[in-house]
Amino acid sequence: MQDESHETGDSLFEAPPMAEQERMVEAILFATAEPVTVAELADRMPHGCDPAEALAHLRRRYEGRGVRLVKVGDAWAMRTAPDLGHLMHRETVETRKLSRAAIETLAIIAYHQPVTRAEIEEIRGVSVSRGTVDQLIEMEWIRFGRRKMTPGRPVTFVVTQAFLDHFGLESARDLPGLAELRSAGLLDNRPPPGSLPQVGDGTDEDDEGGITPEGQSELFED
Amino acid sequence: MQDESHETGDSLFEAPPMAEQERMVEAILFATAEPVTVAELADRMPHGCDPAEALAHLRRRYEGRGVRLVKVGDAWAMRTAPDLGHLMHRETVETRKLSRAAIETLAIIAYHQPVTRAEIEEIRGVSVSRGTVDQLIEMEWIRFGRRKMTPGRPVTFVVTQAFLDHFGLESARDLPGLAELRSAGLLDNRPPPGSLPQVGDGTDEDDEGGITPEGQSELFED
Amino acid sequence: MAEDTFGQHESKQGDGNVAARLAAEALIVDVDGFEGPLDLLLSLSRTQKVDLRRISILELARQYLTFVERAKQLRLELAADYLVMAAWLAYLKSRLLLPPDPEEEGPSGEEMAAHLAFQLERLQAMRDAAAKLMARDRLGRDVFARGLPEDVTRVRRVRYTATLLDLMQGYARLRTRDEFRPYVMDREAVFTMEEALDRLRGLIGYSGDWTEISGFLPEGWTEDPARRRSATASTFAASLELVKEGSAEMRQSDTFAPIQMRRKDRSGE
Numbered sequence: 001m002q003d004e005s006h007e008t009g010d011s012l013f014e015a016p017p018m019a020e021q022e023r024m025v026e027a028i029l030f031a032t033a034e035p036v037t038v039a040e041l042a043d044r045m046p047h048g049c050d051p052a053e054a055l056a057h058l059r060r061r062y063e064g065r066g067v068r069l070v071k072v073g074d075a076w077a078m079r080t081a082p083d084l085g086h087l088m089h090r091e092t093v094e095t096r097k098l099s100r101a102a103i104e105t106l107a108i109i110a111y112h113q114p115v116t117r118a119e120i121e122e123i124r125g126v127s128v129s130r131g132t133v134d135q136l137i138e139m140e141w142i143r144f145g146r147r148k149m150t151p152g153r154p155v156t157f158v159v160t161q162a163f164l165d166h167f168g169l170e171s172a173r174d175l176p177g178l179a180e181l182r183s184a185g186l187l188d189n190r191p192p193p194g195s196l197p198q199v200g201d202g203t204d205e206d207d208e209g210g211i212t213p214e215g216q217s218e219l220f221e222d
Numbered sequence: 223m224q225d226e227s228h229e230t231g232d233s234l235f236e237a238p239p240m241a242e243q244e245r246m247v248e249a250i251l252f253a254t255a256e257p258v259t260v261a262e263l264a265d266r267m268p269h270g271c272d273p274a275e276a277l278a279h280l281r282r283r284y285e286g287r288g289v290r291l292v293k294v295g296d297a298w299a300m301r302t303a304p305d306l307g308h309l310m311h312r313e314t315v316e317t318r319k320l321s322r323a324a325i326e327t328l329a330i331i332a333y334h335q336p337v338t339r340a341e342i343e344e345i346r347g348v349s350v351s352r353g354t355v356d357q358l359i360e361m362e363w364i365r366f367g368r369r370k371m372t373p374g375r376p377v378t379f380v381v382t383q384a385f386l387d388h389f390g391l392e393s394a395r396d397l398p399g400l401a402e403l404r405s406a407g408l409l410d411n412r413p414p415p416g417s418l419p420q421v422g423d424g425t426d427e428d429d430e431g432g433i434t435p436e437g438q439s440e441l442f443e444d
Numbered sequence: 445m446a447e448d449t450f451g452q453h454e455s456k457q458g459d460g461n462v463a464a465r466l467a468a469e470a471l472i473v474d475v476d477g478f479e480g481p482l483d484l485l486l487s488l489s490r491t492q493k494v495d496l497r498r499i500s501i502l503e504l505a506r507q508y509l510t511f512v513e514r515a516k517q518l519r520l521e522l523a524a525d526y527l528v529m530a531a532w533l534a535y536l537k538s539r540l541l542l543p544p545d546p547e548e549e550g551p552s553g554e555e556m557a558a559h560l561a562f563q564l565e566r567l568q569a570m571r572d573a574a575a576k577l578m579a580r581d582r583l584g585r586d587v588f589a590r591g592l593p594e595d596v597t598r599v600r601r602v603r604y605t606a607t608l609l610d611l612m613q614g615y616a617r618l619r620t621r622d623e624f625r626p627y628v629m630d631r632e633a634v635f636t637m638e639e640a641l642d643r644l645r646g647l648i649g650y651s652g653d654w655t656e657i658s659g660f661l662p663e664g665w666t667e668d669p670a671r672r673r674s675a676t677a678s679t680f681a682a683s684l685e686l687v688k689e690g691s692a693e694m695r696q697s698d699t700f701a702p703i704q705m706r707r708k709d710r711s712g713e
Contacts, residue, residue, distance in 0.1 A: 026288030027306040030252075031594035044309050066248030078590060080249040085586035087246055087266050091253050093584035101479065107574035123566055125482025126525075166583045176576040185562075186569045192559050193551035253588035302594055310594055320606040322614065328606070329615035345618060361604060389608045398612060 015048030018057065025054040035075030035165055071170045073161040082168070096139075102132045106141060110163070110175055111187060114145035114156035119189070133157070141166065237270030240279065247276040257297030324354050328363060332385070332394050336367035336378030355379070363388065481529035484508070486564050496565040501557035502540050505533040536560070635665055635675035640682035648692055654704040657683050657694075 015021070024045050029036060041051035055076055059069040062078075070079050080088060098106070105128060108120050120128050136142040145158035159172060169175065181187050237243070246267050251258055263273035277298055281291040284300075292301045302310060320328070327350055330342050342350050358364040367380035381394055391397065478484045488507045489499050512530040515522050539553030581587050639662075647660055657679055658666075665675035683705050686692035693708045 023286075023288035023303065024306060024309055027302045028288075028309055030289045030300065030590060031302055031310055033589040033593040064245075066245035066250075067252045078252065079583070080253050080588040081245065082581035082586050084246060084249040085581065085588070087250055088253050088588050090266070091255075091584075091588050091591060103574045103578060104570060107570050107577055110577065111570065111573055123563075123570060124479065125563070125567065126480035167577060167580045168583070168587055169580075175573070176580070177573055181569055181573065184565075184569070186566050190559070190562055193555040249588070253591045255591040299592065316600065316602045317605050318602055320604045320610070324604070325606050325610050325614040326618055329611045330618065332611065333615055357604065388605075389611065391608075 015050070016046060018050075018054060021045065021049050021051070021054040022057045022061070024049070025051055025058055029058075029069070029076060029078045032077075035072040035077040035161060037075040040075075070168065072165045073171060075161060077165065079168075096135075098135070099132070101129065102135055105132050106136055106159075106163075109136075109142050109157045110159045110172060111178065111181060113158040113172065114148070115158075116148055116154040116156050118154065120157075237272070238268060240272075240276065243267065243271050243273070243276040244279045244283070246271070247273055247280050251280075251291070251298060251300050257294040257299035259297045262297075320357075321354070323351065324357055327354050328358055328381075328385075331358075331364050331379045332381050332397055335380040335394060336370075338370055338376040338378050340376060342379075480523075481508075481526050482563060482567060484511070484526075485529075485560075486567055489564055496561065496568055499561055499564070501560055502537060504560075505537045505540075508533050509537070633668075633670045633674055635662065635671070635678045637678045637681045637685075640675070640678035641685055644679065644682045644686055644692075648686060648705075648707050650707075651705070652707050652709070654695065654706045656702045657705050658702065660705075 016024070025041055028041060028044060038051050038055070041055075042049060045051060055069065062069050065081070066084055067078050067080050070077055101124075104124060105120055108123050109115055112119065112123070117128055117133070133142070139162075140160055141163040142157050143160050145156040147153040147155055163169075164171065178187075238246070247263055250263060250266055260273050260277070263277070264271065267273060277291065284291050288303055288306055289300050290303050292299055323346075326346055327342055330345050331337055334341065334345070339350055339355070355364070361384075362382055363385040364379050365382050367378035369375040369377055385391075386393065478487070485504060485508060488511070489496065489504055491507065492499055492503060494500075509530060512522065512526060515526075536553060536556050540557060544552060583589060640660075643662060644660060658676065660679050660683075661672065661675045665671045680703065683692060683694060683703075686705075687694055687708075691708055692705055694703060694705045696703045
């Protein structure tokens with residue numbers, strides 16, 4: 001530690017000018033196809049730099065240009081402006097056609113995360129095939145979240161940074177129609193009255209129903 | 223996608239404004255995996271566009287930025303500014319504990335400096351590998367001291383300022399003596415009282431070295 | 445597919461029951477296209493052309509039961525969960541039609557119907573959300589990442605470290621390794637008693653006459669005062685040891701006079 005600060009001792013006290021820091025962030029983001037976190041930027045830039053401020057400058061600079069600076073979760077990336085997509089048909093990546101089941105499952109995970117398999121099944125009314133989940137995991141659009149603190153401690157699914165990147169979302173809070181769905185109570189985990197025979201899944205819903213008083217809703221609240 | 227560009231056929235007669243053309247060139251160069259020729263640009267942009275002029279504008283726009291527009295053969299590409307190339311490597315620093323041999327060697331040097339390799343070996347009871355000494359020198363924690371005035375005039379080792387900085391010591395004399403080590407519970411492995419061997423004291427080292435009039439030895443006298 | 449087929453019948457919706465029956469028949473053909481009873485119920489609910497919140501669950505239950513009835517007549521094999529749903533809907537229907545029984549425990553028919561309506565609305569909402577999601581500007585289709593990323597070379601650097609505690613513990617470990625062993629560096633100037641004893645045992649056999657013990661000092665230990673001191677002390681101690689063993693005898697004529705030693709002739713005793 002100490003020896004390092006010896007080497008770069010002077011930069012500790014004198015970070016490069018902001019214009020220079022902006023150039024550095026620009027260069028790093030242009031060179032990378034994946035989003036880069038502020039921490040990674042700080043890591044690669046000289047000591048004393050403020051990547052967050054440099055990013056703010058850079059974002060303004062690229063407003064209205066052919067490429068833009070976009071936020072993806074807690075990372076940043078350069079992306080072409082969406083209105084110019086038609087020029088890029090040569091670059092278009094043929095994505096694997098997702099089944100309706102996969103698309104619905106993905107949406108349920110995005111809007112209800114963190115969500116268990118049983119909850120997905122309750123919403124869709126059918127069991128979720130292993131292949132569907134595997135496919136979404138393989139595409140790196142979903143991943144395992146924390147286990148629920150309910151009997152059996154079931155695993156949950158959440159969406160990934162790659163999901164946000166693919167769909168151009170800054171965060172899961174920016175999902176289209178999220179506020180309306182929430183105010184309509186459609187993201188509530190409403191337990192079925194009494195012990196109704198639930199389609200697709202049996203009896204453990206009751207337990208899981210009660211579990212997410214905080215759950216996804218809280219995730220999106222702030 | 224393709225039919226979209228067909229629809230813009232009327233732009234044959236009215237090309238987009240130059241600012242728009244610049245955006246298009248910017249997006250295409252950004253997203254394309256290879257350098258793009260002017261002809262290709264013209265091909266991909268709406269009819270009536272002037273990619274060469276748009277390129278000229280764009281090139282000026284990127285002057286002095288973190289990325290630049292460069293000509294590669296007869297094609298164009300965006301590249302990191304050469305002065306920022308150093309940012310293009312990510313350094314991952316892995317911190318590892320020093321090996322026991324290295325710590326012991328270092329401790330002996332710190333407590334007995336200046337000390338010869340033969341003396342280190344006598345104290346450790348095993349030979350000191352060249353790698354261990356080299357590692358400590360490379361870390362800039364030890365360096366060569368003056369040669370001893372004994373047959374063969376062996377080199378000695380002493381600790382460096384970087385060593386003192388790392389361990390937060392003003393001088394090697396601040397290293398706790400055996401009594402302190404014991405009262406700190408670091409010598410709990412059973413030395414019977416009074417049987418503590420005295421370090422290098424009462425010997426001819428002091429005379430021979432002549433360097434450390436009182437040497438380290440007295441530090442260890444309880 | 446299922447929805448398309450269904451759409452045709454939607455337009456014919458004049459006489460409710462007939463339309464529902466026709467719709468059910470059309471649906472049966474595509475029963476494999478449905479993802480379970482809830483999906484089917486959602487499709488059926490569209491014949492009502494109302495907001496899902498105001499949907500008549502009773503009407504929906506009738507449609508579903510008609511569907512299952514027709515499937516049976518056509519000897520179509522329905523999955524078990526379709527039949528479970530049918531049984532449940534039949535029960536729900538009776539709860540909705542009969543006046544509430546004050547004795548009856550559990551949720552009311554209205555509560556059960558409300559939850560089914562909620563499930564349908566929620567499923568529909570998720571489908572709409574999925575459609576909106578898929579219609580967004582998507583990476584690799586509408587928005588593009590850098591086509592020519594530059595390689596970021598990864599430099600792995602190992603930094604070794606140690607704490608003051610490591611250092612002190614390491615030193616303490618060394619210094620207490622064999623706490624009784626004389627410090628090795630001191631040995632240059634120390635002639636141990638063991639060494640002296642070894643030496644004297646070898647020499648004593650040849651000294652039948654009184655000899656000053658300083659004469660037994662080893663070579664190289666007589667010049668340097670420190671070395672001479674050490675060798676003298678150990679040689680003296682060793683000679684005492686030999687006397688104790690009975691293999692030598694000693695004498696001293698006066699205080700501070702030279703100490704002499706000679707072999708003790710056992711045979712002479």
